[in-house]
Amino acid sequence: METTTLIDGLCFGEGPRWHEGRFWFSDMHGKTVYAVSETGDLEPIVEVENRPSGLGWLPDGRLLIVSMLDRKLLCFNDGQLSEYADLSDHASFTCNDMIVDAAGRAYVGNFGFDM
Template sequence: MSTQISLSSQPTLLLKNLQLVESPRWHDGQLWFSDWMAQELRTVDLTGNSELISKVSSFPFCFDWLPDGQLLVVSGREAKLLRMKTDGTLAPHIDLSGLSTHPWNEIVVDGRGNTYINNSGFNFPQAEFAPGFIVLVRPDGSVEQVADGVAFPNGMVVTPDNSTLILAESYGNCLTAFDIA
């Protein structure tokens, strides 16, 4: 089954002079994204108005929202999951440093508030490849490894019914689906 979408004959440039854009997410009428090299979390609307949300002194960093609207940010090399406070500052939420010395990467939050974060398993791009893994951070703050042996875990999504986590394995050249409880 394929879906046809209508594209305008002329694309609209929303924002330029970006460096390394990752983690695009549509939220509250705006496109949110990370610019890894600039260490910025930004938004842009469809008219090109952009706002700097936060500076994040880590590489990589990705983000998602809890069901109550709180923004979570993965500070990859610092091995921290941060939460944005109401004043816009980032505060520690969960320390991941005891789980791996390698960088943390992508994040996705399901509709129940369970947060999935993946770890590359090696110091990309300097070190030789090694398999990565995924952890689950529950709303009560407990952390558990839920998958391993994945070939450079990258983008993730949870299906709308909260039953399946889908992972892009960049070095595996595949999408892998995991049943979740």
């Protein structure tokens, strides 16, 4: 098997997901969510000031993004970023990865301590 580099120059790739024929990920230190095609076409999707991490999609197609430093779950839809849930009362420190199930329930992890 031969490997091929599709993209380089990222700060810190995180939260990889395959969705609708593209590889999606967060560049948490670069503060941007990206999607890349199989041919290497890189598209910046949205900037998240407080560091994006986990990604997932609701059944209706809306993208959920974990915002690490402010401990929020954001929703990206039709080019607009909005707060979906404030997790700060439940997550003691930085939020990180996430999985969204088929019913649209989002499970978000956090570090549990100050890094």
